[in-house]
Amino acid sequence: xxxxxxxxxxxxxxxxxxxxxxxxxxxxxxxxxxxxxxxxxxxxxxxxxxxxxxxxxxxxxxxxxxxxxxxxxxxxxxxxxxxxxxxxxxxxxxxxxxxxxxxxxxxxxxxxxxxxxxxxxxxxxxxxxxxxxxxxxxxxxxxxxxxxxxxxxxxxxxxxxxxxxxxxxxxxxxxxxxxxxxxxxxxxxxxxxxxxxxxxxxxxxxxxxxxxxxxxxxxxxxxxxxxxxxxxxxxxxxxxxxxxxxxxxxxxxxxxxxxxxxxxxxxxxxxxxxxxxxxxxxxxxxxxxxxxxxxxxxxxxxxxxxxxxxxxxxxxxxxxxxxxxxxxxxxxxxxxxxxxxxxxxxxxxxxxxxxxxxxxxxxxxxxxxxxxxxxxxxxxxxxxxxxxxxxxxxxxxxxxxxxxx
Numbered sequence: 011x012x013x014x015x016x017x018x019x020x021x022x023x024x025x026x027x028x029x030x031x032x033x034x035x036x037x038x039x040x041x042x043x044x045x046x047x048x049x050x051x052x053x054x055x056x057x058x059x060x061x062x063x064x065x066x067x068x069x070x071x072x073x074x075x076x077x078x079x080x081x082x083x084x085x086x087x088x089x090x091x092x093x094x095x096x097x098x099x100x101x102x103x104x105x106x107x108x109x110x111x112x113x114x115x116x117x118x119x120x121x122x123x124x125x126x127x128x129x130x131x132x133x134x135x136x137x138x139x140x141x142x143x144x145x146x147x148x149x150x151x152x153x154x155x156x157x158x159x160x161x162x163x164x165x166x167x168x169x170x171x172x173x174x175x176x177x178x179x180x181x182x183x184x185x186x187x188x189x190x191x192x193x194x195x196x197x198x199x200x201x202x203x204x205x206x207x208x209x210x211x212x213x214x215x216x217x218x219x220x221x222x223x224x225x226x227x228x229x230x231x232x233x234x235x236x237x238x239x240x241x242x243x244x245x246x247x248x249x250x251x252x253x254x255x256x257x258x259x260x261x262x263x264x265x266x267x268x269x270x271x272x273x274x275x276x277x278x279x280x281x282x283x284x285x286x287x288x289x290x291x292x293x294x295x296x297x298x299x300x301x302x303x304x305x306x307x308x309x310x311x312x313x314x315x316x317x318x319x320x321x322x323x324x325x326x327x328x329x330x331x332x333x334x335x336x337x338x339x340x341x342x343x344x345x346x347x348x349x350x351x352x353x354x355x356x357x358x359x360x361x362x363x364x365x366x367x368x369x370x371x372x373x374x375x376x377x378x379x380x381x382x383x384x385x386x387x388x389x390x391x392x393x394x395x396x397x398x399x400x401x402x403x404x405x406x407x408x409x410x411x412x413x414x415x
Contacts, residue, residue: 040083041076041348043068043339044103044133046114046124051091052251056278057116059326061086063312064113066319067336077343089115093123100124104131111136111339111353116328117251134354136339138331164194166382167273167297168201170396177244177271183234183259184249184275185225194249194275224248224255231262238268249275257286264290271295278327279385279392294387301383301394303330305414308366337365383412 045064047057068082076082087103089096096115103109104127111134115121121137128135171177180202184195224231238246246263248256253276260272264287272294274283279298284291303309309330316325341363342356362369384396394412 038080040081041110041343042083042085042106042108044106044109044112045084045086046089046096046099046103046112046120047086047116048091048096048120049086049088053091053117055323056326056328057089058323059321059329060116060332062319062321062323063316063325063329063333064336066312066316066321067333067340069319070315071337071340077340078348080348082340082343085109089120093119096120097123097127101127104128104133109133110348110350111343113138113332113336113339131350132354133350134339134342134357136335136357138328138335164197164201164275164297165204167295167384168198168205170295170297170384171245171271171273172202172205175245175271179242179244181234181238181241181243181246182249183224183246183256185223185252185255195247198247198249198273198275224250224252224259226252226255228255229258231259234259235263235266235268238263238270239266243268243270245271245273247273247275251276253280253283254286257283257288257291260287260294261290281392284387284390284392289390291387292390296385296392297382298385299382300331301412301414302327305394306367307415308334308368312366334365334367334370338363338370341365 045061047061048054049057049061065084068084071077072081085103085106087099089099096119100112100115100120100123103112104124113136115124116138182195182198224234234246237243246259246268248259250256253274256274256276260283263272272291274280274294274296276283276296279296283294287294301309303313303325312330312333313325316329339353339357343353345363346352346356357363382397383394385392386395387393388395397410397412
């Protein structure tokens, strides 16, 4: 029995050695790629699904021979639950010369917190903020600018509000303690101004009353309800990363008889928002880039591969773009000299990068913008209902019914 066991172990060693020789791994250290995700705090569950998707893409690449004959190894750092923690995590990765590129962070607040360190160390970063390949941000080491994500994301829903629903009187409710909340409100106002084709100072945009704080812990929405009813508000926009707070405010407004439209401004569709609204979120709107994974062929293949690996955590809404973004980075690394500068150049110079979604390329600014969808709460679930190219001003009114592929 022992002899057979030793023989089996010996065979495994021989097979491993042959594989290492075949793929050229002997004597070559692995390529280290940093990953910065909020693995603790309120976004931990979602980040776990994203981390698994990134690991899946790397495992598949290593099984096919790695990058230029070398294995890729992930160095995962927790971005925590605050921009300060994200900044510290980013510096940990960027200051390590053995890290050739990084994936993440995944929120705009964390991006701002890490931008300075990234500019100094010139580390190429792949940032994914939307489902599917339709919006993957590539940050070149020599180009620190990022096209304003929020404004691009709010343009389609602003066009829908202005041109289709023809709503003009708004209230703004957001998390005053959150940079993301403030940015979302600014982006939405800017997008509505653009849809109007004028400026707020002309008076064509009616901003009803003051901004309302729905920071965590806020439970008294009396003033918000009174203002909405008194001013004939047609739409309440919630700018927050705290979906429960927005949902509670929706419940309070509907209970008080408010019959207007709700727009949930966030970077992800949240079931917690729907649940907190206690059945009163039906019809609420939001806009996002790209369809759910199950609605596109490459997304369904990704879900199948994800499940086959037996990850404990389920995939998140952003797991598919994390997977595609990682494949794009690995493809760029294959075309580079494996230095930070050359990897960044391969990302930005519009090479055709191989991904499950097909070959993709990125422009000088490192941005790849595409399809945008308007989601609506239907039967207690966020459902894509309309598609339109909302980023270009001349196409702000263009929209069509959404159909899965």
